[in-house]
Amino acid sequence: MAQSKTLAHFEPVNLYEFEALAKLKLPKMVYDYYSSGADDQYTLADNIEAFKRLRLVPRVLVDISAQDISTTILGVPSSFPLVIAPTAMQRMAHPDGECATARAAAKNGVIMTLSSWSTTSIEQVAKAAPGAPRWFQLYVYKDRDVTAKLVRRAEKAGYLAIALTVDTPRLGRREADIHNKFSLPSHLTMANFVEEGDAEKSHMEQGAGSGLAAYVASLIDRSLSWKDIAWLKSITRLPILVKGVVTRADAEIAVRNGVAGIIVSNHGARQLDTSLATIDCLEEVVAGAQGKVPVFVDSGVRRGTDIVKSLALGAQAVQIGRGVLWGLAVGGEEGVDRVLKLLRDEFELALGLCGCRSVKDIRREMVVRTTSEGKRPLSNGPMMNGWASNNHARL
Numbered sequence: 001m002a003q004s005k006t007l008a009h010f011e012p013v014n015l016y017e018f019e020a021l022a023k024l025k026l027p028k029m030v031y032d033y034y035s036s037g038a039d040d041q042y043t044l045a046d047n048i049e050a051f052k053r054l055r056l057v058p059r060v061l062v063d064i065s066a067q068d069i070s071t072t073i074l075g076v077p078s079s080f081p082l083v084i085a086p087t088a089m090q091r092m093a094h095p096d097g098e099c100a101t102a103r104a105a106a107k108n109g110v111i112m113t114l115s116s117w118s119t120t121s122i123e124q125v126a127k128a129a130p131g132a133p134r135w136f137q138l139y140v141y142k143d144r145d146v147t148a149k150l151v152r153r154a155e156k157a158g159y160l161a162i163a164l165t166v167d168t169p170r171l172g173r174r175e176a177d178i179h180n181k182f183s184l185p186s187h188l189t190m191a192n193f194v195e196e197g198d199a200e201k202s203h204m205e206q207g208a209g210s211g212l213a214a215y216v217a218s219l220i221d222r223s224l225s226w227k228d229i230a231w232l233k234s235i236t237r238l239p240i241l242v243k244g245v246v247t248r249a250d251a252e253i254a255v256r257n258g259v260a261g262i263i264v265s266n267h268g269a270r271q272l273d274t275s276l277a278t279i280d281c282l283e284e285v286v287a288g289a290q291g292k293v294p295v296f297v298d299s300g301v302r303r304g305t306d307i308v309k310s311l312a313l314g315a316q317a318v319q320i321g322r323g324v325l326w327g328l329a330v331g332g333e334e335g336v337d338r339v340l341k342l343l344r345d346e347f348e349l350a351l352g353l354c355g356c357r358s359v360k361d362i363r364r365e366m367v368v369r370t371t372s373e374g375k376r377p378l379s380n381g382p383m384m385n386g387w388a389s390n391n392h393a394r395l
């Protein structure tokens, strides 16, 4: 009782506070599943730390009285450069789950990506916010007919793109899920398979360890490879983005295979522990994309300043995963709405304080890499990228 009174009066003012509140509200098994990374969670911490190592270099005395933070993503207007990343099983966070996220996304003019492992079906989510721009995230099943059917349904329901997740041929080892014997609560289903009457796919067995790991091992196609991009392109007219690329080499292959976009992601550090933080891979991937396709980044975005840094390093927009889940857990649609508005306001403020009127004003030299203590390395030449000297030249 005392706790709920406290919660009712506590207004979170950043994503970390949303997470703290969500932790109080959610069952332990659910909070652990949402928050965990793989193994020792080194990458989980580094996704955040890497953003902190990057520091912003603002310009001053720029008239920012009329800011415009909107952008265009794959030809679709977006109120600011953010896309909601796919996260599975959102009805564990709130009974309205994916529908609440869809409505909040529509209200805020941002694109939502629906996970193929949603607890609300492709069609129900489309109906929750008719006409709003939406992408569909795809996992490829051993049974390719199952996969093709999902793609056709997304196309028919008006989804605008397919985000093919390529970093998950096997599930990363999330130790909390093993301890908790994580499985989808029995009142919920993997909703995209219910109509098919396919119990194997719509329910998750509770077993000795992580029920999710067993579910993935039994259904997901580990043989997925670059040649399957051609297969996917042969079954859909929708643009295909690859989600989970972190190297220049793979970005080049992706472009050669005709993808429409690349999402730099380490799956929120839930797959390969000790892999690099994504913000440290972004520039390489941007180089590999050679300006031919847009590059997006996720994993560790918590602040408006993180969005500015990501754009300065070449991303067209960021994606956020957990932030939306925390909003959903705290207040359903209203909670997600608050999270999106918070990030939007933080981004607008950071952009303005950097001396930018619009996203077009963001420049590479607004970001410098520092040591882990936040200090500029002794040689300031390459790190400053000519920013200081250019300033002197202008004065």
Ligand SMILES: Cc1cc2nc3c(=O)[nH]c(=O)nc-3n(C[C@H](O)[C@H](O)[C@H](O)COP(=O)(O)O)c2cc1C
Pocket (backbone or CB within 6 Å): 033, 034, 035, 047, 085, 086, 087, 088, 115, 116, 117, 137, 165, 243, 265, 266, 267, 268, 269, 270, 298, 299, 300, 301, 319, 320, 321, 322, 323
């Ligand atoms: C609980 C949870 C479920 C996720 N489910 C999916 C999924 O179904 N498909 C997918 O491609 N990525 C999934 N992801 C990864 C996210 O799309 C995204 O890459 C990641 O959450 C970004 O990191 P962030 O949480 O630090 O923002 C999931 C992440 C979390 C935390």
Ligand SMILES: CCCCCCC(=O)C(=O)O
Pocket (backbone or CB within 6 Å): 088, 117, 139, 168, 170, 171, 216, 220, 267, 270
């Ligand atoms: C094929 C892997 C499915 C994982 C299910 C959801 C997810 O992505 C997660 O990180 O959890």
